[in-house]
Amino acid sequence: MQGMNFNITQPNQALSNALLDKIDNKTKPLGALGMLEVVALQVGLIQQSLTPQLNQPTVLVFAGDHGIVEAGVSPYPQAVTAQMVLNFLQGGAAINVFTAQNNMRLRVIDSGVNFQFPPSKDLIDAKIAAGTRNFLQEAAMTAAQCEQALSRGAEIVDAQVAEGSNVFGFGEMGIGNTSSASCLMSVLCGLPIERCVGRGTGLDDAGLKKKMHILAQAIAHHHLSDSNAMQVLQTFGGFEIAMMVGAMLQAAELQCTLLIDGFITTAALLVAVKLQPNILHYCVFTHCSDESGHKAMLDFLGVKPLLNMNLRLGEGSGAALAYPMVLAAVNFLNNMASFESASVSQQKDAD
Amino acid sequence: MQGMNFNITQPNQALSNALLDKIDNKTKPLGALGMLEVVALQVGLIQQSLTPQLNQPTVLVFAGDHGIVEAGVSPYPQAVTAQMVLNFLQGGAAINVFTAQNNMRLRVIDSGVNFQFPPSKDLIDAKIAAGTRNFLQEAAMTAAQCEQALSRGAEIVDAQVAEGSNVFGFGEMGIGNTSSASCLMSVLCGLPIERCVGRGTGLDDAGLKKKMHILAQAIAHHHLSDSNAMQVLQTFGGFEIAMMVGAMLQAAELQCTLLIDGFITTAALLVAVKLQPNILHYCVFTHCSDESGHKAMLDFLGVKPLLNMNLRLGEGSGAALAYPMVLAAVNFLNNMASFESASVSQQKDAD
Numbered sequence: 290m291q292g293m294n295f296n297i298t299q300p301n302q303a304l305s306n307a308l309l310d311k312i313d314n315k316t317k318p319l320g321a322l323g324m325l326e327v328v329a330l331q332v333g334l335i336q337q338s339l340t341p342q343l344n345q346p347t348v349l350v351f352a353g354d355h356g357i358v359e360a361g362v363s364p365y366p367q368a369v370t371a372q373m374v375l376n377f378l379q380g381g382a383a384i385n386v387f388t389a390q391n392n393m394r395l396r397v398i399d400s401g402v403n404f405q406f407p408p409s410k411d412l413i414d415a416k417i418a419a420g421t422r423n424f425l426q427e428a429a430m431t432a433a434q435c436e437q438a439l440s441r442g443a444e445i446v447d448a449q450v451a452e453g454s455n456v457f458g459f460g461e462m463g464i465g466n467t468s469s470a471s472c473l474m475s476v477l478c479g480l481p482i483e484r485c486v487g488r489g490t491g492l493d494d495a496g497l498k499k500k501m502h503i504l505a506q507a508i509a510h511h512h513l514s515d516s517n518a519m520q521v522l523q524t525f526g527g528f529e530i531a532m533m534v535g536a537m538l539q540a541a542e543l544q545c546t547l548l549i550d551g552f553i554t555t556a557a558l559l560v561a562v563k564l565q566p567n568i569l570h571y572c573v574f575t576h577c578s579d580e581s582g583h584k585a586m587l588d589f590l591g592v593k594p595l596l597n598m599n600l601r602l603g604e605g606s607g608a609a610l611a612y613p614m615v616l617a618a619v620n621f622l623n624n625m626a627s628f629e630s631a632s633v634s635q636q637k638d639a640d
Numbered sequence: 641m642q643g644m645n646f647n648i649t650q651p652n653q654a655l656s657n658a659l660l661d662k663i664d665n666k667t668k669p670l671g672a673l674g675m676l677e678v679v680a681l682q683v684g685l686i687q688q689s690l691t692p693q694l695n696q697p698t699v700l701v702f703a704g705d706h707g708i709v710e711a712g713v714s715p716y717p718q719a720v721t722a723q724m725v726l727n728f729l730q731g732g733a734a735i736n737v738f739t740a741q742n743n744m745r746l747r748v749i750d751s752g753v754n755f756q757f758p759p760s761k762d763l764i765d766a767k768i769a770a771g772t773r774n775f776l777q778e779a780a781m782t783a784a785q786c787e788q789a790l791s792r793g794a795e796i797v798d799a800q801v802a803e804g805s806n807v808f809g810f811g812e813m814g815i816g817n818t819s820s821a822s823c824l825m826s827v828l829c830g831l832p833i834e835r836c837v838g839r840g841t842g843l844d845d846a847g848l849k850k851k852m853h854i855l856a857q858a859i860a861h862h863h864l865s866d867s868n869a870m871q872v873l874q875t876f877g878g879f880e881i882a883m884m885v886g887a888m889l890q891a892a893e894l895q896c897t898l899l900i901d902g903f904i905t906t907a908a909l910l911v912a913v914k915l916q917p918n919i920l921h922y923c924v925f926t927h928c929s930d931e932s933g934h935k936a937m938l939d940f941l942g943v944k945p946l947l948n949m950n951l952r953l954g955e956g957s958g959a960a961l962a963y964p965m966v967l968a969a970v971n972f973l974n975n976m977a978s979f980e981s982a983s984v985s986q987q988k989d990a991d
Binding site: 316317318320323325365366368372373376379382383387389489490491579596597600601606610614616617621624625626630631 | 666667668669670671672673674675676715716717719720723724726727730732733734736737738740741742840841842930946947948949950951952953957961964965967968971972975976977981982983984985986987
């Protein structure tokens, strides 16, 4: 099975002490840079370097359509997936603004949108099919499609790494994909579906109730266990999530730094973690989304995100917004003076 | 009294509806950019513009020495204040790294350091005296010194605004200044000193106990009420805090956006708020510091900070780190497409 072909190892921890020494000797009180110090240590270990570098940061936005939308789980029509992809290509979306501000590249991937896009330099055509099937009735995709999606995701990362990138933000667009993510979360975290469902793009109370009812039905219908993550992924979709799983796995295998965005991206990571638990060493969790369920997902993974700014936009927007923090971590490690180099006195004994 | 010469008015709220309309019509679910939407509205109102611009962002770092250090309230020797100012001027400190990364100017102000610095293009000499007096025995400064500090702070901002800046981060350096800030907080927030004292640059348990004891003595000795903020400021100092108060008041009066950093900077703002409550409309609270007491201070002001990253470094480092978030708020307001301009369908009625 494709998911098992990856081989992600834990970074060698031998460099930890030297990295911690370097961090502690910077001209600042011990530990005073808080979470930035944690990120500096992590990126140093990922790159096995006391002077890590973030090269050509790239946000990959995977887009796909979902058969489940015909059940009425979203307040937006399915056509918005394609419309938003066109918006990305025209530079008008939030992710365009934030990647441009933070000097990041943006690559949009058609993983399975129900629309034929004209060629564009920023669009990667990796379409598996024009949307998944409705998982209320049948699996969202075939096993072959699911494996193909993972492979294509891995190939996309290969190409970006070959072009010089070593840090990736992951994002997505797909009307209906909070429904896929909620089902993945419920099965893979072993949590009741009620704890995994949120308002998505903005359901009202009645819409939320309906979505919960539909997803509870789907969960009951397929009756899966968390022991076969590929089957869970194949069942609930979507193409953009599956392709992101492959991209994440490959990025970690190539010792890149992964910037994990919100609810749907973290759901993709849940699948990746089941396949290759060591992937977690390569992940920076960029924010806690306002989408109900994301906090429980982060708690399940035992991780703490950098930002808590009530974002719930998707597109990788949180990853792009948090990138300056990751860069700041690497920059202080590389560019701050030490107590010795700056001739600054260290802490004296208590007087 | 100098503090009363400022005249800060609430921004005209008439533009609110137009700003909210613009925000809500961007191609994103309603409210999906969370705290960035709050900041976009705020900066739009401050500048009275639907297309606000952040010009020449500048971090002002005020430095001063404190007589109270002779009582043994810090684990670092007083000489570190001057050493760190030299580190700022040589580009080796955290604030240098973060301002450089985020394209911000840095100006270091000698408000009252116990050292004679050689001239430097990035250093503003506004020294009131070579450190405050020990407030365990007497007021940290005279009334005339306190007013002079406010005036000079205001003049510094005047000059920066004349050069084109309309957004300021505020930071500080001064061994012993968490002690001043704790006393300001205790009196101005009406909280027992125990709730206002933290480990500063890194006191151990015994050092923390000693600091609390000393500051409790000082508070009891001066026995001030919160009704005369200038007297409270004069009593507990320091020069860098007083000068920052003047700078903040002037920046708000000139309708700039103020980026408030951590514990000491927020203590300075407490004084400014007592003098001119409307200053709060101009303040973006950039982070919640790990210094014990900062959260209670933010709660007292009724404000929510952008970041919670366990920072406790000072120097304006949190303000510099959070600046990309403020810029992102302005950028999405100015540069994102609307549903109409991007031909994206809006939310449909529930189906």
